[in-house]
Structures are given as structure tokens and as C-alpha cells.
Amino acid sequence: MSSSPTFLQYFLTLVVVLVAPLIGGILNGFDRKITSRLQSRIGPPLLQPFYDVFKLLQKKPMVLNRIQIMYAYLHLAFMILTIVILALGQDLLMALFIHAFSTIALVIGGMSVRSPYSRIGGQRQIMQMLAYEPVLVFLVIGIYRVVGMQSGTGSFLASQAMSLGQPLLIPLPLMFVSFFIAILIKLHKSPFDVSTSHHMHQELVKGVTLEYSGPFLALIEITHFYETFLLFALIACFWGTNLLVGAVLAAVCFFGMLVVDNACARLTPVWMVRFMWTVPMAMCLCNMVWFYL
Amino acid sequence: MTPLLLSLLVVAPVVFGALAWFLPDGKARKGVVAFSAIFMIALGIFTATQGAFHYELGSWAGPASLLLEAAIMALVLGIAVKVRSWPIGIMVIFQLVVAVAEHVMAHEGAEHGVLFILDPLSTILMLTVSVVGSVIVYYAIGYMDVHAHHAPPTNAGNGRFFFILIGFLGMMNGLVLADNLRWLTIFWEATTLCSFLLIGHDGTEIARANAKRALLINTFGACGMSLASFTAATAAVGATGTLTGITTAHLIIPMAFLCLAAFTKSAQLPFQSWLLGAMVAPTPVSALLHSATMVKAGSYLVLRLAPAFAGERFMVVVAVVGAFTFAVTSALAVSQSNAKKVLAYSTIGNLGLIVACAGIGTPLAYTAALMILCFHAISKGLLFLCVGTIEQQIGSRDIEDMGGILFKLPMTTTITMIGQASMLIPPFGMLMSKWLAMEASIQHPVMLVLVVLGAALTVFFWCKWLGRIQTASFHSHYTMEKLPTAMLVSVVILAVGVVGSALAILPLFHHVFVPVAAGAFKLSPSTLAPLNDVIGFVVWPVVITIVVALALTLLTRRKITEAHVSMPFLCGENVKGTESYLFRGPMEQTTEAWAGTFYFLSIFDETRITQWSNLVAGLLLLTLLGVIKVL
Numbered sequence: 048m049s050s051s052p053t054f055l056q057y058f059l060t061l062v063v064v065l066v067a068p069l070i071g072g073i074l075n076g077f078d079r080k081i082t083s084r085l086q087s088r089i090g091p092p093l094l095q096p097f098y099d100v101f102k103l104l105q106k107k108p109m110v111l112n113r114i115q116i117m118y119a120y121l122h123l124a125f126m127i128l129t130i131v132i133l134a135l136g137q138d139l140l141m142a143l144f145i146h147a148f149s150t151i152a153l154v155i156g157g158m159s160v161r162s163p164y165s166r167i168g169g170q171r172q173i174m175q176m177l178a179y180e181p182v183l184v185f186l187v188i189g190i191y192r193v194v195g196m197q198s199g200t201g202s203f204l205a206s207q208a209m210s211l212g213q214p215l216l217i218p219l220p221l222m223f224v225s226f227f228i229a230i231l232i233k234l235h236k237s238p239f240d241v242s243t244s245h246h247m248h249q250e251l252v253k254g255v256t257l258e259y260s261g262p263f264l265a266l267i268e269i270t271h272f273y274e275t276f277l278l279f280a281l282i283a284c285f286w287g288t289n290l291l292v293g294a295v296l297a298a299v300c301f302f303g304m305l306v307v308d309n310a311c312a313r314l315t316p317v318w319m320v321r322f323m324w325t326v327p328m329a330m331c332l333c334n335m336v337w338f339y340l
Numbered sequence: 341m342t343p344l345l346l347s348l349l350v351v352a353p354v355v356f357g358a359l360a361w362f363l364p365d366g367k368a369r370k371g372v373v374a375f376s377a378i379f380m381i382a383l384g385i386f387t388a389t390q391g392a393f394h395y396e397l398g399s400w401a402g403p404a405s406l407l408l409e410a411a412i413m414a415l416v417l418g419i420a421v422k423v424r425s426w427p428i429g430i431m432v433i434f435q436l437v438v439a440v441a442e443h444v445m446a447h448e449g450a451e452h453g454v455l456f457i458l459d460p461l462s463t464i465l466m467l468t469v470s471v472v473g474s475v476i477v478y479y480a481i482g483y484m485d486v487h488a489h490h491a492p493p494t495n496a497g498n499g500r501f502f503f504i505l506i507g508f509l510g511m512m513n514g515l516v517l518a519d520n521l522r523w524l525t526i527f528w529e530a531t532t533l534c535s536f537l538l539i540g541h542d543g544t545e546i547a548r549a550n551a552k553r554a555l556l557i558n559t560f561g562a563c564g565m566s567l568a569s570f571t572a573a574t575a576a577v578g579a580t581g582t583l584t585g586i587t588t589a590h591l592i593i594p595m596a597f598l599c600l601a602a603f604t605k606s607a608q609l610p611f612q613s614w615l616l617g618a619m620v621a622p623t624p625v626s627a628l629l630h631s632a633t634m635v636k637a638g639s640y641l642v643l644r645l646a647p648a649f650a651g652e653r654f655m656v657v658v659a660v661v662g663a664f665t666f667a668v669t670s671a672l673a674v675s676q677s678n679a680k681k682v683l684a685y686s687t688i689g690n691l692g693l694i695v696a697c698a699g700i701g702t703p704l705a706y707t708a709a710l711m712i713l714c715f716h717a718i719s720k721g722l723l724f725l726c727v728g729t730i731e732q733q734i735g736s737r738d739i740e741d742m743g744g745i746l747f748k749l750p751m752t753t754t755i756t757m758i759g760q761a762s763m764l765i766p767p768f769g770m771l772m773s774k775w776l777a778m779e780a781s782i783q784h785p786v787m788l789v790l791v792v793l794g795a796a797l798t799v800f801f802w803c804k805w806l807g808r809i810q811t812a813s814f815h816s817h818y819t820m821e822k823l824p825t826a827m828l829v830s831v832v833i834l835a836v837g838v839v840g841s842a843l844a845i846l847p848l849f850h851h852v853f854v855p856v857a858a859g860a861f862k863l864s865p866s867t868l869a870p871l872n873d874v875i876g877f878v879v880w881p882v883v884i885t886i887v888v889a890l891a892l893t894l895l896t897r898r899k900i901t902e903a904h905v906s907m908p909f910l911c912g913e914n915v916k917g918t919e920s921y922l923f924r925g926p927m928e929q930t931t932e933a934w935a936g937t938f939y940f941l942s943i944f945d946e947t948r949i950t951q952w953s954n955l956v957a958g959l960l961l962l963t964l965l966g967v968i969k970v971l
Contacts (some may be wrong), residue, residue, distance in 0.1 A: 108896075109906045112814045114746070116900070117893040124889040128881060141766065141878050144775060148765050151803055158807025161743075161921050162908030163935035166807070170938045173803045180796045188782055257909055317943070332789070339785050 052135045060134040067130055067280075071272030072096045074279065078305060085309045100268050106261035111160040118156025119263040123270045125149035130277055139187045146277075150176055153267070157255035168254025172242035174316045178323035179229035185331035186229075189222045190215065192338035214286040216296070221334035223285055225327035227300055230278050232319065236304055238311040239319050249313075342393050346456055346517065348383055349466070352376075353510035361503035365488075369502065370481050374826070376506050377474040384470020388463050394519075395456040405522045409439060412529045416559065419536070423552045431559045438566040446573040446581070457519040457584070460856040464710060465516045465640050468717045469633045472837075473509050475830045476632065479725050480505060480624035482824030486732050487622050494543030501541055505628065508534040512633050516640070521569040521581045528565060528605070531634050532558040538625040539618050550617030557614040561604025561638075568597035583641075587648035595645055596968045599658055600961070606638030606691040609665045609957035613950075615688055619680040623728030626680060631687045632721040636713055639694035643709055647860040650701030654967040656784065659699025661960050663781070663790035665692030668953040670797035674804075675944035677937070679727045679737045682801060683720065686763075689794060690716045690770075696787055697777050703871055705780035706857040708773050711849070715769030715841060719762045722834040726756040729827055739804075740936060743811040750818040751828070753809055755835045760806045764799065765886075767879040768842040772849075804937050813921070814905040846879055908933060 052060075076093040083090025092098075110116060129146040132138075150172065157169030193215060216223055232239040243254035256267055282300050283293035314322075356376035363369040397404075413432050420428035458466070484498050511534060515527035532555065540551035572594040573581040586594050602608075607615035618630045629635070642658065649655050666689045673685035690712055697709035729752045730745060731737045746753045762768035766775070774795060781787040841848060858868050907914055910923040910933055925931035 108900065108904050110814070110900055110904055111906065111908055112812050113897050113900050114810055114812065116896050117890070120889040120892050120896075121886075124885045128885045131881060132878065137878060140779060141775060144766060144771065145878075145882065147799065151764055151799065154803050155807050155810065158803075159810040159812065160908060161811055161813055161933065162910075163933050164909060166811075166935040169807060170804065173800050174938070176803075177796050177800050180799065181792050184778070184792045184795075188788065191782060252909060252911075260906075317940075335785065 056135055060131055063134045064127055064130060067276040068269055068272040071274070071276035072100075074275045074301065075272060077301070081302070081305050082309060085305065096268070096272070100265045103260075103265035103268065104262050108261045108263065110263070111162060111258050114159045115156045115258065116263060118152045118159065119259060119266045121152035122149055122156065123266045123273075125152060126270045126273045126277070130273060133277075139190060140184070143183055143187055147176065147180060149270070153255060153270075156259070157257075160258045162258045164252045165255060165257045168242045168251060168257060171251075171316045172255045174320055175232050175239065175242055178239075178320045179232045182225045182229045182323060182327050182331055185328070185335060186219070186222050186226050189219050189331070189335055189338070192335070193218050214288050214292075216285040218337070219285070219334055221330040225330050226282075227303070228323070228327050230282070230300070231304060231307060232323070233278060234275065234304070236308040238307075238314040240308075240313055241316045241319060244313070342395050345383075345387050345390065346395060349387060349513040349517070350510045352383070353380060353513075354507040357503040357506035357510075360506060361499040363499075365498055369499070370826075373481050373502055373506065374478060377478040380470050380474040380477075380509055384467050384474075387458070387470075388467050390458075392460065392463075393458050397455050401455060401523075405520070405526060406439075406443070408526050409522060409529075410436075412526060412533070413439075415533065416529065416555070419533075419555065423548070423555075425552060425556060428552075428556050428559050431563050435559075435563055435566045438563075438570050442566075442570040442573050442581075445570075455520040455523055455582075456517045458517055460859055461640075461644060461710075462516050464714055464852070464856065465636065466513060468636075468714055469509060469512045469516065472632050472717045472721050472834070473512070473628055475833050476624055476628040476721055476725065477502075477505055477509070478826055479627075479728075479830035480622075480826075482826035482828075482830075483622065483624050483728055483732070485824060491622075492542055492544050496537075496541050496543060501538070501622070504534050504537050505624065508538075508629065508634070512637070515637055519582045519584055521565070521572060521583070524583070525562065525565050525569060528601070528637070529562055531629075531637065532562065532605075535618065535629050535634060538629060539621045541621055541625070544620075547620045550614070550620050553617050554614040557604050557611050561601040561611075564597045564600035564604070568594040568601065571597065583644060587645055590648060592649070592652070592654065592968050595649060596654060596964060598641055598645060599964065602638035602641045602695070603661065603961075604638070605641075606635050606695065607688050608638070608661055608692055608695060609668060610954035610961075612665070612669065612688050616681060616684050619678075619684050623680070623724055623731065626684075627721050627724035627728070631683065631724055632717040635687065635691060636694075636717065639691050639698065639709070640713065642695055642698045643706070643713070646698040646701055647706065650861070654964055655699045655701055657699075657960060657964045657967055659696045659701075659784065659787055660790075661957060661964070662692040662695030662697075662699055663787040663794070664953070664957060664960065665689065666696060667790040667794035667797070668949065670794040670801070671944050672946055672949055673801045674797055675939050675941050675946055676801075677739045677939060679730075679739050679742070679805070680724075682739070682805065683723055683727065686798070686801075687716075687720055689798070690720070693774070693777055693791070693794075696791065697780060700780055700783060700787065702780055702783065703857045703861045703863060704776060705783075706860060707849075707853045707871065708776035708780050710853045710856055711769060711773035711776065714853075715762075715773055718834060718837045718841065719759055719768075719770050722831065722838060723756065723759040725827070725831050725834065726752055726759060729823060729831065730756070733821065733823075739808050742805075742809045744813075746810055746812040747815050747818065749821045751820050752823070752831070755831055756809060757806065758835050758838055760802055762838050762842065763802050764806075766882050767845045768838065769845060769848075772845055808937055814902065816902060843883065 073093065075096040079095060080090045080093060125145055126149040129142050129149065132142045132145060154169045154172045157165045157172065235243055243256050244251055256264065259267055279297040279301060283290060283297040286293035286296050353376065356372060360369050360372045363372060413436055417429060417432045420432060484501060488498055508531065511527050511530040515524065515531060518524040518527055536551050536555045539554055540547050569581055572586055572591055575589070575591050575594065604611045615630055615635065619626055646655065669685040669689040669692065673682050676682045676685065694709045694712050697705040727737060730742065730749065733749055734741060734745060763770050765771055778791055778795065781791045854868065854871055908921065913923040915922040915924060915930055921933045922930045923933055
């Protein structure tokens with residue numbers, strides 16, 4: 048319980064922090080490749096996301112004001128911190144709060160410029176948080192219950208979830224489905240790509256990231272790599288007892304996400320919040336009731 | 341030593357206040373106010389270092405308290421006549437009848453007992469009142485100077501204002517330390533009177549109406565207090581009319597009445613309307629009485645009594661009332677663009693969270709409640725003061741008007757950002773305590789759902805506001821605004837307090853809050869271990885991350901000059917040749933690009949939500965009375 052990590056844990060954490068963006072970037076490459084094939088296009092090379100980032104890093108910085116720079120850094124820094132906290136096996140709920148602040152930084156960065164599209168995107172991003180954040184909290188608490196936290200004292204460490212007798216998916220099937228939907232929102236996939244989108248010619252333009260360019264946009268892209276890695280690593284943890292099965296689970300979910308993304312059109316932000324606060328939330332609560340009965 | 345300290349804590353502010361009232365407007369009065377602020381901070385810290393004490397006044401205390409109570413009731417009755425309010429009058433008379441009945445029917449010895457207690461719990465609130473409260477009083481020197489110039493001619497004058505504001509600190513100290521129910525009622529009523537007079541300070545029609553409503557609702561709460569005192573004194577032979585007596589004899593009925601009184605003071609649903617109305621008062625009043633200290637009295641009372649009743653069925657109802665208040669007020673805050681109203685709703689929500697934690701009744705929940713009690717006072721006091729400054733500088737308290745203040749008021753805006761960030765980022769005290777509250781609420785599914793939904797909505801309205809005040813175009817140089825020294829210094833002190841408490845969160849947690857909770861629940865060191873383990877590791881990585889991100893920002897920022905500035909994307913319709921935010925609109929008209937903020941007035945409809953949630957909260961209160969078998 049006492050929470051001072053060993054040297055080995057620090058070392059492994061460092062490895063994870065270095066490797067995560069590579070895996071996340073490749074996942075994004077796959078994303079673009081598979082999406083292109085689903086749309087009968089050839090698509091960019093697998094490593095295109097990395098080429099994009101390198102090119103962006105070399106560009107001359109362009110800004111609307113100087114405040115937005117701070118938020119690009121905070122966005123990346125808190126995402127890395129989330130991964131560090133999780134890799135060191137610290138409290139899950141705190142990791143979630145830190146992760147939430149990473150998104151908040153993006154929102155405020157987008158809202159701090161006097162650009163209408165960016166502001167609208169930023170506020171829609173908050174609505175996305177409003178939509179998925181409760182689901183994530185319930186998921187964390189579901190995991191708490193599975194691990195069987197002792198009566199109200201002491202926090203729950205992420206490392207405990209990895210050493211369970213049975214995979215998390217078995218006691219938390221409905222939460223898993225809700226989590227999958229939350230991932231669609233987190234990664235801006237249709238029908239939930241309300242705050243930013245990958246295509247310029249729409250009512251939203253580029254939304255919250257519109258006024259970021261050059262090296263600062265690169266920071267946001269790198270954060271995106273980290274986040275993709277983080278979310279699918281968490282999916283893999285649902286079968287943490289055998290990470291090979293977990294990896295297959297993550298791959299299936301990844302492909303499922305792309306199918307949903309390509310099969311759906313964007314819906315309105317209010318619809319998204321209503322949907323999330325009813326269907327996935329009800330599923331979470333159903334799943335949770337099992338533990339309190 | 342003890343009697344001297346006690347009388348200094350309670351009487352000194354009143355004396356200073358009276359002095360400030362009679363001195364002419366100008367340097368002399370400002371000097372007295374500033375001195376009393378410094379004196380109260382020093383006195384508070386000195387008292388805290390003296391350690392716990394119990395104190396019993398002499399035999400004159402009984403008649404004296406009766407006399408004081410009668411005087412206050414006569415005062416309230418006079419006000420009731422003046423504002424022509426039948427309900428207030430009837431309730432005061434009811435209180436008088438109950439007090440007389442209590443005097444006649446009380447068991448032998450019921451009126452004795454320890455009168456004042458300074459234990460670790462009351463030390464925490466006493467310190468908060470003395471330090472944060474005095475800083476706010478100091479701020480008021482600058483604020484009221486400006487306020488006097490554009491206040492309506494009906495206002496009651498700065499002299500009376502400072503008398504009540506400083507005197508309030510004494511009443512609040514008395515309230516925190518009182519253990520005897522009669523003395524508690526006296527101070528409780530006295531703070532209500534302070535609140536009434538200060539809300540009505542401007543003397544406008546709306547100020548008077550809102551002051552009246554505050555008095556009405558708090559008098560209703562005081563009736564609950566009287567009934568608590570009555571039922572405690574007549575409950576059983578040997579029971580005393582003290583808070584300690586209620587907890588040791590485990591008297592549920594007085595406890596429930598005290599909870600009712602606490603709900604009105606802490607503006608829990610369905611009693612929230614008076615606190616929202618109280619926002620018409622000058623901002624130092626909102627900061628001091630209606631956010632940092634006085635409204636804490638209610639949740640403090642619940643906290644004081646809760647450990648003895650932990651696990652009772654009716655404590656679950658208490659917790660649900662608190663959690664429900666938190667969820668509903670967070671939703672209502674989303675639809676508000678009035679900055680003070682957002683702060684008011686958020687205050688009510690946090691008080692609800694304290695009540696919820698007290699109701700959950702585990703040591704962890706209790707620790708979380710203590711932390712909110714303390715850190716909320718600092719953060720929210722700071723935010724109120726910032727809004728006060730902003731309002732005086734830009735002439736509006738509407739969040740939508742706060743775009744661009746980063747350039748006009750760089751210092752105030754930066755400090756406001758720190759205050760708001762303290763609600764959102766670890767390791768700031770408010771976020772850490774919210775996190776602990778969430779961990780603690782896992783025990784009760786209903787509370788958990790309410791707290792989680794409330795927390796998500798909280799993020800929503802803070803983000804919107806934070807985004808708005810930072811909206812700015814590019815400026816190569818910022819010049820610091822000129823503010824009255826008192827306003828600037830006090831805001832900086834509180835900001836340093838917010839950041840300092842964030843850095844010192846681990847020692848504060850281990851050496852201040854956990855021992856208090858351990859004392860309240862009589863935990864032994866071995867059962868304490870898991871509680872101490874809760875926040876171990878996270879703080880320093882977060883601090884390092886923030887420092888690194890800020891350092892990188894500063895490095896990059898230096899290289900950004902006007903050559904790097906571009907204009908926003910406006911679909912290629914930017915007006916050429918101007919470095920502005922204009923675009924060519926329909927019919928070739930030049931229009932300025934501007935996007936408002938989402939408020940979702942139709943979804944978070946204040947009137948409708950308030951009606952329904954008041955109904956639900958009213959039913960919850962009936963349940964409370966049902967559970968203790970009064971109905």
C-alpha cells in the first residue's frame with residue numbers, strides 16, 4: 048500500500064513514456080490507412096503521422112497571442128504525467144483528474160484566442176468532457192469495487208488492477224462498452240467529432256485546434272499519440288491477466304472504432320451529452336449495482 | 341489566560357468596529373480597520389498555538405445569556421415590525437415561547453455544562469475566520485472607498501459598514517467556540533443580524549427585499565436551533581444543553597433540529613434563495629459572510645456533531661441532502677453569466693459537499709470535509725475579492741464582459757486564474773479535497789452518483805469562465821494596473837495562501853487534518869495508517885510537471901514577437917490591411933468576429949430546476965423528520 052515506487056518501476060516508466068508516442072503514432076498511421084481503405088483510397092504511408100509532426104516542428108511558430116503557448120505545453124505535460132502516474136501504479140482517480148486537466152488545458156488554449164471557430168470548438172470540447180467524464184469516473188470506481196477496497200480508508204492503486212485473479216472484462220462488461228463509447232468521444236471519432244475534426248471543409252473548420260500551428264500544433268499531435276496509446280493500453284488492461292489476449296481485444300476495439308467512425312455522421316453536441324448521460328451512464332450504473340447488492 | 345483570550349476574540353472586534361464607526365471617514369478610520377485586521381490575525385494565530393481549552397463562565401453566565409438572547413430577539417422583533425414581516429415576527433415570538441418553556445421545563449442541571457471549547461476542529465475554523473476574514477476586512481478599506489463614490493445615496497455609510505464587518509469577526513469567533521446551546525444561539529442570531537444589515541447596506545429596494553428574505557430564512561433556522569435547545573434540555577435527566585451533551589447522550593432529535601438550522605445557515609436546498617439574494621451586498625460582504633466564513637457555520641455544526649452519529653440512518657439523509665445540493669447547484673451555475681452568482685452557486689455546492697462528507701461519517705470523508713472547509717475559504721474568498729476588483733474596474737460583473745481583461749488588468753486576472761485553477765488542478769487544496777470526497781463517497785452509491793455528476797458540471801462552468809477571462813489579442817507589453825494598496829495586497833496575500841497551501845498539502849494533510857479526524861473518531865495510530873497513506877506520492881510529480889511546462893512556456897514566449905502574430909481564421913473574409921478582428925459580413929458590411937459562451941439556458945433553466953429540486957429537497961427534509969420519528 049505504501050506508495051513509493053522502486054527503481055525498476057521508475058526505469059520502466061521512463062521506457063513507457065519514451066515508447067508510448069511511437070506506438071500511439073503508429074496506431075494513428077493505421078487509423079489513416081484503414082480509414083482510406085474503407086473509403087477505397089490508398090491512403091498515406093504508415094509513418095505519415097511522424098512525418099507530419101517533424102514537418103510541423105520545423106515550421107515558423109505563428110500565434111494569435113502568447114497565452115495559447117502555455118496551454119499547448121500544459122496539454123502535453125499533463126498527458127505525460129497521467130501515463131507516469133499510471134505506470135508507477137498510483138491512484139486511478141487522481142490519474143483521471145490529471146488526465147482531465149490535460150484536456151482542460153486544450154480547451155482553455157482554444158478559448159483564449161479571439162477566434163470564433165476555436166472558441167466554439169473549445170466549448171464543445173468541454174461538453175465532450177461533460178459527456179464522458181462521469182462514465183470514466185464510474186469505470187474507475189467499478190474497478191475499485193472489483194479489487195475490493197477496504198472500508199473507505201486508503202486509496203486505490205492502479206497496480207492492483209493488474210494482479211487480479213480474473214480479467215476485468217468479466218465483472219465489468221457494461222462498463223467496458225461504455226468505456227469504448229467514451230473512447231470514441233476522446234479521440235474525436237464520428238458521431239462524436241464535435242469539437243475538432245480531421246477535415247477542414249465543415250461548419251467547425253478545425254475547431255479547438257484551429258488557431259494552433261507549427262511547433263505548437265506538433266505538441267498537440269504528440270499529445271494525441273500519447274492519448275491514443277493510453278486509451279488502448281487501458282483497453283488491453285481489461286484482459287490484464289493475459290496481455291496477449293488484451294492486445295487482441297485492443298486491436299478489435301481499434302478496428303471497431305474505425306468502422307463506427309466511417310459509418311456515422313457527426314451529431315450535435317447536446318445530443319452527445321444527452322446520449323452519454325442516458326445510455327452509457329445507465330449501463331455503468333447497472334453494472335455498478337451488482338457490486339452494491 | 342483563557343478568559344482573556346476568549347473575551348479578546350469575541351469583544352475586541354466589536355470594540356474596534358465601534359471605534360471605526362465613530363472616527364471620521366479618512367486616514368484614522370482606515371488605520372483602525374487595518375490595525376484590527378492585523379490584530380485579529382495575530383490573535384487567531386496566538387490562540388491556535390495555545391492548545392485546546394474548555395471554559396466555564398461563572399454563575400452570572402446563565403442570566404447574562406438569557407438577557408442577551410432576549411435583547412437579540414427584541415432587536416429582531418423590532419426589525420420584523422420595521423420591515424413589516426409577519427412571518428419573522430411570529431417565528432421570533434415562537435422562539436421566545438420555546439426559550440421560556442425550556443427554562444421552566446428543563447431538568448435539574450441541564451443549563452450547566454462547558455460553555456466554550458477550543459478543540460482542534462474549532463481551531464481550524466477559528467484560524468480561517470481570523471486570517472482569511474481579516475484579510476477580507478483589510479481589502480474592504482480599498483473597496484469601500486471606491487464603492488462610496490458610486491453607491492446609491494440610500495446606502496448606510498461606511499462607518500456602520502465597518503462596525504458590522506469587523507464586529508462580525510467577533511460574533512463568528514463566539515459561534516465557533518460556543519458549546520452551550522444558548523450561547524451558540526446568541527452568536528448564531530448575531531451573525532444573522534450582521535448578514536441582514538450588510539445585505540441591506542445599499543438601501544435599494546432589491547437590497548432591502550433580499551435582506552428581509554435572508555432574515556426570514558435564517559430566523560426559521562434559528563427556530564430549529566431553539567427547538568434543539570429545548571429538546572436537549574428536556575430530553576433526559578442529566579442531559580445538558582450543550583453540543584457535547586448532545587453527542588455524549590446521543591440525542592437524535594436535537595441533532596436533527598440542529599441539522600435543520602445548519603441547512604438554513606449553509607443555504608442547502610431548499611433554503612438556497614437567501615444566499616443568492618445576498619449577492620447584492622458589496623463584494624467584501626459576499627466574500628466574508630456569504631462564502632468564506634458565516635455560511636460555513638452550518639456545515640461546521642454538522643461536522644462537529646457528525647462523528648457521534650456516524651452510521652445512523654438519518655445521517656444518510658443528511659448526506660443525500662448535501663450531495664443533492666452539490667449536484668443541483670453545479671448544474672444551475674452552468675447557466676449563469678453573472679460572476680457573483682456563479683460563485684454563490686459554487687459556494688452552496690461546496691457547502692453541500694461538506695455536509696455530504698459529514699453525513700458519510702468515515703474518517704476519510706471527515707478529513708475531506710475539513711479540507712474543503714479550510715481551502716474553500718481561501719480560494720473562494722480570493723475569487724470573490726478578484727471579482728470585486730474586476731467589477732469596479734470594468735463596471736460589470738457579467739462574465740461575458742470579462743473578455744480582454746487580461747490586458748486591462750493583468751495582475752488581477754492572473755490572480756483570478758490562480759484562484760480558478762485551484763478548483764481544477766492538483767495539488768491545489770480544493771481539487772485534492774474534492775478528490776478525497778469522491779473517494780469517500782464510494783461507500784454510498786446514491787451519493788456517489790450525485791457527487792460525480794456534480795463534479796463534471798463544476799468543470800464545465802469553471803472552464804467557460806477561465807476561457808473567457810483569458811481571451812485576448814496579442815500585446816507585446818503589459819502594464820500593471822493601478823489599484824488601491826489594500827485591495828492589491830490582500831488579494832496577493834490570499835493568492836500566496838492558495839499556492840502555499842498547495843505546495844504544503846502533504847504536511848497539512850498529515851499533521852493538521854488527519855489528526856483532527858483521528859481525534860473526532862478516536863482512531864488509534866494503527867487504524868490511522870491507511871488514512872495517512874491516501875495522498876502519498878502524487879504531489880511532487882504534479883508540481884514538477886507544472887514548473888517544467890511553465891518554464892518551457894517562458895522560454896518559447898520570449899522568442900515570440902509581433903512578426904509571429906497572425907490573425908484568426910475567418911473563412912478568408914478578414915478585412916485586409918487592418919490588424920484587427922474585422923471580417924466582411926453580408927452586404928459587404930464590416931463585422932467584428934466574436935463568439936459568446938454556451939449557457940444552455942433552455943436546458944439548465946434556473947426557474948424550473950429550482951422548483952423541482954426544492955420540491956425534492958423539501959421531501960428529503962420530511963424524510964429526515966420521518967427517520968427520527970418526529971412525524
